[in-house]
Amino acid sequence: MTKRKQTSGRQVLAILALALPIYLMMVLGPLAWMADIAGQPAFDLRPMGYSVAEAEALLTALGEKGRALYLWRQIPLDLIYPALMAAVFWTLCRWLESKSQISAGFPVAELRFARWLGLVAAAADYSENLGVILMLSEALPLPVIVPFASAATIAKSVLTTGVIALIIAASVAIWRQSTRVSTME
Secondary structure (H helix, E strand, O other): OOOOOOOOOHHHHHHHHHHHHHHHHHHHHHHHHHHHHOOEEEEEEOOOOOOHHHHHHHHHHHHHHHHHHHHHHHHHHHHHHHHHHHHHHHHHHHHHHHHHHOHHHHHHHHHHHHHHHHHHHHHHHHHHHHHHHHHHOOOOHHHHHHHHHHHHHHHHHHHHHHHHHHHHHHHHEEEHHHHHHHHHH
């Protein structure tokens, strides 16, 4: 049995250095521009989802210019970001696992779960993107697409929040472990 190479803090920072600029480009670029055009947040920024009427109102408010911006500026960035987000979560969890004083139980089990949950969150983000593309291209009627797209948006939001909460809880537990160990020495 071979031992897996441990993840380093540098690896976590390197992946974060790739993901953060993409995130900032989306939030400060197309997502902000679309909010200015439409006077309301884009689908990506509605963690509680949206109804058919709300989707219709956003698409109408965006107009041709806003729809083109969404499809050709936001979506390409959002096809890169979920994979990078999942990679950040994965490597951060692996790195935190290596910092834990115990090899089983809390927080290691939660970190392992969080790694996989991060992949599911990325899949939900890609599903959301598919729904948005279908809405923007008018490939299917909104009453067919919106429930799927809205559910994907909610799932992405809940899963991402869950991963972050698990990482924070595990980080606190690891910090407490390390302070206990250092006070015993």
